[in-house]
Amino acid sequence: MISFSQVRKSYRGGHEALAELSFSIESGELVFVTGRSGAGKSTLLKLIPAIERPTSGTVLVNGQNIGSMRRPAIPYLRRNLGLIFQDQKLLYDRSVFENVMLPLAFTGHARKEAARRARAALDKVGLLAREKANPITLSGGEQQRLCIARAVVNRPGILLADEPTASLDSASATEVMDMFRSFNQVGVTVLIATHDEALVQRLNPRVLTLKQGRLEP
Amino acid sequence: MSAWLRQHWQTFSLTLARLAANPVATLLNVTVIGVALALPLGGYLLLQNLAGVTRQVAGNPQISLFLTREAGKADIAALEARLKQMPGVRAVRFISREQALEGLKRSENMADVIAALQSNPLPDAFVLETGGSTAELEALEPVLKALPKIAHVQFDSTWAKRLESLLALGRTAVSMLAALLAFGLVAVTFNTIRLQILTQQDEIEVSSLIGATDGFIRRPFFYLGVILGGLGALAALAIVYLCMLILNRSILELARFYGSDFRLDFFGFPDCLAVLAFAAVLGWLGAYMSVSRHLANTQSR
Numbered sequence: 001m002i003s004f005s006q007v008r009k010s011y012r013g014g015h016e017a018l019a020e021l022s023f024s025i026e027s028g029e030l031v032f033v034t035g036r037s038g039a040g041k042s043t044l045l046k047l048i049p050a051i052e053r054p055t056s057g058t059v060l061v062n063g064q065n066i067g068s069m070r071r072p073a074i075p076y077l078r079r080n081l082g083l084i085f086q087d088q089k090l091l092y093d094r095s096v097f098e099n100v101m102l103p104l105a106f107t108g109h110a111r112k113e114a115a116r117r118a119r120a121a122l123d124k125v126g127l128l129a130r131e132k133a134n135p136i137t138l139s140g141g142e143q144q145r146l147c148i149a150r151a152v153v154n155r156p157g158i159l160l161a162d163e164p165t166a167s168l169d170s171a172s173a174t175e176v177m178d179m180f181r182s183f184n185q186v187g188v189t190v191l192i193a194t195h196d197e198a199l200v201q202r203l204n205p206r207v208l209t210l211k212q213g214r215l216e217p
Numbered sequence: 218m219s220a221w222l223r224q225h226w227q228t229f230s231l232t233l234a235r236l237a238a239n240p241v242a243t244l245l246n247v248t249v250i251g252v253a254l255a256l257p258l259g260g261y262l263l264l265q266n267l268a269g270v271t272r273q274v275a276g277n278p279q280i281s282l283f284l285t286r287e288a289g290k291a292d293i294a295a296l297e298a299r300l301k302q303m304p305g306v307r308a309v310r311f312i313s314r315e316q317a318l319e320g321l322k323r324s325e326n327m328a329d330v331i332a333a334l335q336s337n338p339l340p341d342a343f344v345l346e347t348g349g350s351t352a353e354l355e356a357l358e359p360v361l362k363a364l365p366k367i368a369h370v371q372f373d374s375t376w377a378k379r380l381e382s383l384l385a386l387g388r389t390a391v392s393m394l395a396a397l398l399a400f401g402l403v404a405v406t407f408n409t410i411r412l413q414i415l416t417q418q419d420e421i422e423v424s425s426l427i428g429a430t431d432g433f434i435r436r437p438f439f440y441l442g443v444i445l446g447g448l449g450a451l452a453a454l455a456i457v458y459l460c461m462l463i464l465n466r467s468i469l470e471l472a473r474f475y476g477s478d479f480r481l482d483f484f485g486f487p488d489c490l491a492v493l494a495f496a497a498v499l500g501w502l503g504a505y506m507s508v509s510r511h512l513a514n515t516q517s518r
Contacts (some may be wrong), residue, residue, distance in 0.1 A: 017467060024470040049425065049426070059440065064259070071431075072430070072431070075425075075428045075431075075433075076428070077428075078427055078428035079427075081428075083427055085426070089419070089422070089423045089426070091419055091420055091423065093419075102420075102427070103422065103427050103428065105227070105424075105429075106424065106428065106429040106434075107428075108220030108221070108223065109220075150427075151427075
């Protein structure tokens with residue numbers, strides 16, 4: 001489903017974020033990417049939705065080669081991925097409900113069908129009661145759950161989360177992690193980058209550990 | 218309804234909703250475009266109306282031949298026969314001095330003056346309807362002047378010809394003004410849409426990251442440009458129409474002194490439609506330039 005082979009990513013100025021990275025993730029897996037800050041976790045996650053392109057090597061997502069993908073095809077790739085960003089990227093000029101409606105606006109759903117889906121997604125993350133609220137009034141854990149609702153509203157096959165528990169207290173963090181596990185249990189492939197080792201150990205999943213852009217054996 | 222149509226409709230209504238959400242900014246933008254368009258549009262309206270008058274007069278140039286006092290019935294008959302055979306003369310109408318006096322009596326302003334007259338001061342006259350070009354008329358002039366018993370030859374259309382060439386100058390000036398202000402309109406929409414892109418930068422970024430196509434992201438800004446241009450054109454038409462109503466009051470009064478019912482007429486429906494379309498296209502152009510310039514920066518990845 002996702003496969004990296006000999007992937008290298010270096011930025012202008014010579015900084016090498018990833019080097020000789022090879023691994024593959026099967027459909028329905030739950031995988032964590034761990035490592036210290038700057039180890040390349042975010043870069044790895046950004047390569048999958050073609051936010052970044054590999055400098056060399058091959059990244060395959062659902063059989064598509066990200067490195068050679070043409071720009072007009074990228075949106076359609078991203079629609080099958082649920083992205084949860086490190087900096088959340090919620091829109092504070094609209095309600096919780098409208099935030100979740102955003103991905104449905106460009107997939108051509110009728111407003112009614114879109115609203116039904118958005119409410120279903122909000123219900124899954126336990127925010128249905130807050131749909132009219134502005135995201136700024138939500139707690140940190142609630143905001144993170146809103147990000148998850150927005151990521152899953154298009155029913156993606158793959159969920160990518162970059163440090164989803166970074167700013168949360170342990171109770172909220174556990175809650176969010178349980179949510180990812182429940183999505184994984186219904187068949188969604190989940191890839192989570194985190195530096196929180198304790199949280200990872202509790203779930204006992206497959207772990208990819210990065211150190212200076214390379215996989216630790 | 219197909220998904221494509223629905224998306225367009227959603228974008229259109231979203232754009233209108235955004236405009237309505239900022240009524241002051243919208244009103245200002247529309248007013249700027251409206252005033253800018255109203256200037257050449259008003260000039261064009263005036264020219265079009267004046268051109269209508271000259272076309273009426275100049276289209277069928279008339280020549281009046283005033284006879285001398287001593288011209289008798291035989292002279293008149295001989296003249297009429299000769300005039301009818303001249304090239305370029307379509308119709309010859311004889312107006313006797315009595316008929317001319319009667320005509321003057323009928324116009325209300327002159328009735329009192331005529332009544333005070335002891336005798337009829339008017340000469341007999343021929344009115345020639347010509348269909349020829351200016352060159353033909355000019356060739357006719359010496360021939361007519363050489364005819365016997367003719368006191369005066371008057372080309373009724375000369376002033377109309379002069380007005381017409383003046384109007385041509387006016388049209389050039391209006392075209393230049395229109396071209397300049399069209400640039401202005403493009404600049405206004407360019408800037409408005411730049412600001413709109415800046416205020417929606419977060420939304421644009423997120424949308425792009427989660428799978429919106431470039432087309433989807435650009436579309437609302439194109440709509441915004443077209444709607445701004447269209448609303449501006451409506452404002453311009455309204456401004457010109459109001460000015461015309463006000464002007465017409467004075468013009469009617471003035472025209473009545475000359476026994477004319479001249480008044481300014483507004484553009485026809487096709488003209489209004491053309492103005493709307495023109496402004497919408499300019500709005501789109503401004504939007505296109507702004508979107509190409511500013512979205513390239515936000516979506517560099």
